[in-house]
Amino acid sequence: MSEVSPAAPPRPKGRRWSWTDPKLRSQVIQITVAVILVWLLWSFYSNAQSNLTRLGIASGFGFLDNRAGFAISQSLVPYNESMSYGRAFLVGLLNTLLVAFLGVILATLIGFLMGVARLSKNVVIKALASAYVEITRNLPPLFQIMFWYLAVLATLPGPRQSWGFGLQPLLGAIGSGLSSIGLGFLGGPLSAYAASLAAPGVFVNNRGLVVPRPIFEDGSMAILYALIAAFILSFLLARWAKKRREATGHFFPVFWTSLGLIIVLPLLASAAMGFPVGVEKPELRGFNFVGGLRVIPEFVSLLLALSIYTGGFIAEIVRSGILAVSKGQTEAAHSLGLRNGPTLRLVIIPQAMRVIVPPLTSQYLNLTKNSSLGVAVGYPDLFAVFAGTTLNQTGQAIEIIAIIMAVYLTISIVTSAIMGWYNKRVALVER
């Protein structure tokens, strides 16, 4: 207790020091703790040394340069079996970051949607959102991952009977639906028209999700530059609009202008360069698809389970955050003449964010940490690649687990730092 500091009683006469002297006592305790700690660490070290020699396990981080010799089913950077463990580490790390990043975005969307839905006046929507929150929060994440992987995705049809997504299957389905209820004169032509369309580009089957792959030709970089320019312009615009609003009280539709900029600028750049981005559509050849991008089912099930699970928690956080803003704020905003939309956007949400952000941070971290559960279904994330395959091959448990723990700790610390910075920005300035 830093706040309670009893004044040291006068030392008894005749004795040089006494146990009741808090200063001395604290020093004795700390020295004892330090001695025990050092002894513990030393014995760990010497035990590890003797155990490693006994078991014939190498030590040190030299293994990172050795040839890995195993394949990884999903990688964002070029990788093959002849590359090193260090490269495999990079692949795993990127896979972890990918699923965590997408999961955070999806979970936030789901969470905000469900949180607002739980506050809806509409009882049906409210009941559905409550059911969602209660069910997803009360089932273990690993259970949900395995459910999606084993029970849902694995029972999808094989590649030859894939479900296609696009205009053609949709119109075809409507056409045959119409024919089946006796409206053949409408359904027949529709089905015929659907058959004349190009085959769809998106397929779902038990080997994953197949989507068209964009092909970037010369001049594609211009589009990227235009996109970056659009973001910078939007940022500057937002700053200018805020300054002007504070000075004059006039609003400027920043959101719509920015959205327009972000869509129009890349389009213009693309047109100027003669539309350099092509599409490679997946095609069914033999028993599997050729071309296109394949998203492995392990990734889909992990992403779905993580965002649905964490979305339930975020929904509760959002709900309590909005409830924490007192009703008087809404009434005051209405009496100033703000309509419902601006009231929510300018009065309620900024205040709710203060309550929402700290627990939201810990949910983001939980999601990132839970992404390691992908190992149960074989998603090649950092944990599966390193603590699974690499640990089996090299046996260097100490180094590998230390590396993994260090990575997750770093991710945790960086995320908390970023969210802490954001929280400081939105926090109430107390005087």
Next chain:
Amino acid sequence: MTDISAPRPSITPATPFVSTAFHEPQPAPVSTRGPILWARQHLFGSVPQVLLTLFGIWLVYVTVPPLIKFFLIDAVWTGTNRDACLAEKLGRPVGACWPFIWAKLDQLIYGFYPASERWRVNVVYWLGALLLLPLLIQSLPYKRLNAIAFFGVYPVVAFVLLTGGNLDLQRFVLGWLGVDFSTIGGAQGLRIGFWVDYVLSTVLLTAIAFGISRFLAGPEGGRSAAQTTLSVLGVLAVVLLAVDIDTGLPQVETRLWGGLLVTLVIAVTGITVSLPFGILLALGRRSKLQLVKWLCIIFIEFWRGVPLITVLFFATYMLPLFLPGRFTIDGLLRALVGVALFASAYMAEVVRGGLQAIPKGQYEGAMAVGLRSGLMMRLVVLPQALKLVIPGIVNNFIGLFKDTTLVLIVSIFDLLGSMRAAFTDPNWASPTTLFTGFGFAGIIYFVFCFGMSRYSMALEKRLDRAQRH
């Protein structure tokens, strides 16, 4: 309203307005109750509301009836193998394959625990329920005794029943220091040498504690230190005797345990162990001693910053390397160590929240009546702080209960792991087996977690009420 039929006083010009005509009673205001208005307010307020309502009803329509149809109406209830659950053999659409669950039920509850010994698991289940229920119901008396029975006595009894006890203890403090008592014989599974060692060690330790404390804190301190040491070692002796004695129960190795048994053992052990350690860590984190404080902060933040699965891997693969080579630790025990480390860190943060909620005046009041810091914590601060954080502890427990599923990654078969193992049985392979299994396991997890979360919410409400007075 004034009575206008009564004779009225003369109206003076100064009176601003007096009604002279009879006012017809106004019609009753539009009812603010009733099903139609309710429906208009809550379902069909505006066009988007109507669309949302219709969408919601459609969603319920496409999910709930098929689920009921699958799990109840179309379900198969009896059978001996997969043939009972195949649509081709039955000639009708087949829903849930419940005979699969009946066939695997023993495995899901006990794992591979020997059939003749399963009564021991049942006793542990029932004893736990009997001790836990009165602890959860606030109005029942003897809370303190009940808590001691559940957190102190029950784990020892459960340990002896589940493993069979008879640990065959060999060395205590003096034994480790190199004094050899092992030549002395034994009976009833007890080594007399160990107990000679224990008694001598107790005497020695008490003497050392007395000596140091007397030197540092005077005769008063010496006596109290000796008493503390003796009572701690005395309790420890009872516990060790219980696990050391040969009860006649056959030993059951932990690798035979499985299913719900493992789930509950891990969750309950985790929470029971994490409570004392969590309190110590939380106190340490608020300590004035910089070294202790920073060690606690590092410990807590480290375990909270990494996923549980890495902690389990740490405990399974890395920890054995850090211990002297002659130790071989049981697989389940390794997982328990990992879970305990992890849960303690989380528990520490919960307890810290409670400690921070205790107003400064309580500390000052305790000091003003002359309590030393240990007594102040034990008698004034902790009882209030722990009461405040009971909902947090229950929430922690829910999290831990869900996290127990992770042990299947280190090859320990909990409920989910046993279910996954059951799926691989070709004797029961059918298109609906997977959904049935997930449905069953999901219901069990949901019932436990949802029940606990409701309990924690009710508790929170009551504590809130109590705080307001």
